[in-house]
Amino acid sequence: MLIPASVVGLACFLYGVFTLSSHVPVREMCADRGSLLMCPLCDNGCEYWRLQDSCTQAKLSYLFDNGATVFFVVFMSVWGAAFLELWKRYSARITYQWDLSGFDTLEENARPEYLARLSKIKKRDIELIQQDTSSDSVPFWKVKLPYSMLSCSVILLLVLLAVAAVVGVIVYRMSVRATLALSNDEMSSFIPLITSTTAALLNLLCILLFNMVYTRLAVYLTDMEMPRTQTEYDDSLTLKMYLLQFVNCYSSIFYIAFFKGKFVGRPGKYNLFLNYQQEECGAGGCFLELSIQLAIIMVGKQAFGALSELALPYAMRLWSHLSLIRGTPKDARLPKEPWERDYTLPDMGTTGLFQEYLEMILQYGFVTVFVAAFPLAPLFALLNNTLEIRLDALKLLGSYRRPVGVRVRDIGIWYRIMDSLGKLAVLTNAVIIAFTSDLVPRMYYRWKVSPEGSLEGFVDFSLSYFDVRDYGENVRHGNTSGLLGARYCRYSDHRTPPWVENQYKRTAQYWEILVWKFAFVVIFENLIATLMTLIRWVIPDVPKSIREKIREDNKLTNEIIILQELRRRHAIDPVPV
Template sequence: MTKMEKKKQERRREFEANLEKIGLQLETEDKADSKDQKTYFLKIHAPWDVLTTYADVLKIKVPFKLSDIPHSQDVPLEWLSHPFRLPEHIMRPQPDYFTYPFDKAKTDFFLITDKDTFFPPSTRNRIVYYILARCPYYKEGRKEREKTGIKRLLSNGTYTAAFPLHDCQYWKRARNAECESERYNLYKHWASFLCFYKEQPLNLIRKYYGEKIGIYFAWLGFYTEMLFFAAVMGLICFTYGVLTYDDNVSSKEICDANIGGNIVMCPLCDKKCPFWTLNSTCLSSWQSHLFDNEGTVFFAIFMGIWVTLFLELWKRRQARLEYEWDLVDFEEEQQQLQIRPEFEIRCTNRRLNKITKEMEPYLPVTSKCARFCLSAATVLFWISLILACIIGVIAYRLAVYAAFASIIKDPLRNIQLVGRFITPQLATSVTASCINFVIIMILNFFYERVAIWITDIEIPKTHLEYENRLTMKMFLFQFVNYYSSCFYVAFFKGKFVGHPGKYSYMFGKDSGLRNEECDPGGCLIELTTQLVIVMSGKQLWGNIQEALLPLMRNWWNSRKGRHRPENHYSRWEQDHVLLNFTQLGLFYEYLEMVIQFGFITLFVASFPLAPLLALFNNILEIRVDAWKFTTQFRRPVASKARNIGAWLEILNTVAIVSVVTNAFIMAFTSDMIPRLVFLYANSTNGSMSGYINNSLSLYNISAIPESNMPEEKDNWLINSTETCRYRDYRNPPGHPDQYKHTMQFWHILAAKMAFIIIMEHVVFMVKFFVAWMIPDVPSDVKARFKRERYLIQEYLHNYEVERVKLQLSASFITEPQSEMSSMTDKHEVLSECL
């Protein structure tokens, strides 16, 4: 045995001895009985006396009276929701009680019918872990505060794992009456994919896993429910685009051989790109109409209101859960104020805590500033790296567009049939989006580890502070990583092109990388393509990771012991081979959903079907997460949480930004405003006829510089036209102010700015009005809370009165006897003195 092994053995001996002094019961399984014959298992049992002692310390709320308040009022047409409901004993595994913080001196005040089931499983494992986290592993008499807790023993390798045990098998109900069946019920009614349309058993989740995990699934379920309304409205908007497909005058003009076929467009890049006819974009113009139509404006406004309703109604649902789960008086900071072991170990300086009057470790201001600067510099470096990658993808788009343009010829010149369906713009957009998605995944993989590393460098004092800092770093990075390419297509592409004879270049004219132009139908269809690839790719990859990786890792861990009979494969061994659910497990689940929330709100005006995709993903996500928790992960230590924490503020910020981004998308990315200006200001017959010709400017082909002309001369172009067209509002050749913006350009710009201002003000006014109209706490919850407070005071008063009566009656019975004995004693003493 090495010196390190002896040291670990000594730590275990002292730690276990201290646990027994506290009152816990320990039972060791010999390594010869384990499946690998190398691992010892130490089982910890908490007797009733220990549970009551620490329930008093932690002020855990327990029932003292059966609730007499009806749980819910009658709902009209309740039979419609019957197919989506679960059995009552699953939804409510225990009756509703009035609760009060446990007091060991008043055990007869509480409803204790069975000591084995009085404290639910989540409460029992929370109490035990609370003891383990504070129990020292040094000898009595020595004061070494840094040698305390199971976390340090796990980090230094003294123990390999510490986890609460699951119930019996999840795939069948246990025959042993002593084995609880919550895990089986969760697997059957929650984790099964056949129950995708059923409600979640939140009370059973809370009872088995604790409030923090219960709050996450409550939020995810509510978010999915609200997505249903957004998905229906988006589907209606898309259906409107399909139904008005044949009424799209602009696309008909583009596809008409006599109109679009006679419009010769200027080359879209230098040298490699030929002149082309407008009707070659016939297919993309029809596709663009499906998402860029009058219904899109309504849908963008609707989503601005929807996101407000979602956040406000969630606050109400959260308030109801706080009351039902006894979280109203719970302060999360009290649970999280425990100093992280890493902070105590790495901070050698000590100072007096003004509250506890004890010496505690602290980080000097100079060290804190230096660490913060290093952290900020690292975050800025990685964000700069993302932007550099985006610039690289843009350069790829510019360089490859010319190559695709030379390969995919004009379909009207009887070249390849594939050209009828794949345009250079589409080929460039799809390949660039795929490359961008791969870059996103690679950068995300590395930055997750970098974010944890720099957060560890900052040495946050508490776990709550650690999680909040990591949350902000990860979200800021992923916001830039996932959305920057969409921001480029939406707000920058096609905006800085210039015009023939005076084009703008990305790295100067010598680079030959001319800035991209939008399709004649606008950049919206390219934004849609970018959004579909990134959003769908992320969701597909995430589901594959969440479903397959735990399954494969658990199979690999347990491959050596599965051949043994089940009765020799103990519960603790079965749980030991499962994956460990870390403290940051829920962090990644929230992050995934918040990024998705950004996709369906920030850019939803370009793709109304995004909420529908998110709805399908979340229905699957709930069941995949439930399956993981029930079958693939060890049972996590139960912990409390009143709400979703810092994520709510992030959702509020995204909701506000989404109003601005959607307004700008409708104004500058969509072609809606120019069409409306033409319809109401320039149209002679009140129709869109002539819009395409009106939206294109003229340029003399003879005036195009040689550096911009195609290398291959087109025979069909000779003697057919002297001008080419380009997308802009500029004066034609021969005009006194030729190639300068026309007055119509400024009218359209003014209309775009007016639309942005009006839309933002309307949506924000409705948002604030809705937020003001909907109270955060439902009135019935307030009433029930006040009644519970009143009953608590009444029952405590009656309880204390009864106790006083009993004490007084006992006093009256014993006082005469005590007085007689006292007089006898005095008489005997006086007799002896005489």
């Protein structure tokens, strides 16, 4: 399924590469209009700069934010809906093949850990609890409610901790950008790229560190809640872990996509956060930084996971072997039979596949929820999964004991999470295209402002004027040699110029573009929702061949029941079945 998505994503990226030289806004920023004098990025210490300093950033941004982005997002929305429908068909097929069509979770036995702890709470033998089904439940007021409230409180605390880490990285961005802006060297034009890359790496480090803590705490809290069956245990653990991982992995991306640069202010009146000036998007927008953030977190997390899966089982196997032979006489260390050596391997346990599912669902989120910002995400996911298949094979066959099979009807709560991600992806991609990229402003300029219906002059249209004399007395900029006696500087916004009465106010064009953005979100969402509904209607959940086999099985079962009842009615011994 990732192959067509990878091909289309790569084609959209190559479209940006081949049309880069003909894109008018990039040409304007890198050529004649690139000499426009831009206002300092901060009120104290920063210098005046030229628009052409953002030439490299604008070129890189166009590779991901081009005319093919909308088509790719529509394609991926349809792909996501088709993937879920095809998964349901595949699940129905293997459910029938493994004779699990009539399996009910109520048939599951209680977990041994559950019974052992319940016997301590009720001070009764496990055998008596198993015989008396009415006592096979946890006291609600004494155990269930307190531990559930404790679990919710700890989860909320961990979510706030992840958000605090994101805020810390934001402060790091602002401080590093302000520090680099004070330097007067040739690297000044690469300040946005340096800040974005280092901050993304710092975010990746925080994510990897928090993952180690989250896993152990989630398992501990789930054990405290005492789920009765393995399905209940897995669903509870899955919900906790995915909620924590969702905030941990996606919060920084949500910040860049939906909040960064939206509440900055204007030159001479910037809004502050913790005594730091808020980050603003450059002349090329925040789309490039969003792409960098997504690429580093996704690819870095996959690379770390692959290395861990390759090294950790061998380390555990070596540790188990050393622990076994420790203290054993030399002459006793004779070659053992294969099954004896296999016994020294680590056990996967009941949640051995949990991390595998979690990794794939997080990857599914990267591929769908934020695919508008990084069309190469399906390609990297395909490459990762190609390697992952071999690593999982080596791990399952050679690094762990043979796992014990458990009867389950489906993948449980994981499917509902994927379905929710598919619906969330429609909204997030629509908002990213409308509010983070320049697609809607370019459409507005081409259709309503430009007399030729082209993008000629779009860069000048997207910049406002500021009178340098309106800076306060307390504002001290760095080297002002770039000013060269100019009276006005430019900044990215739609505000009235300083020579009118209501200076620096939002223009009518700003509000019209905002209306266009909201209209785009509504139209895009309804279009994708219609397509997804059509796909669900066209593709049945159960293949026709499986439905016919189930119908035949039910018919045969009914015939056997009728035959048995007729024989019983006529006092004839039932025939064996």
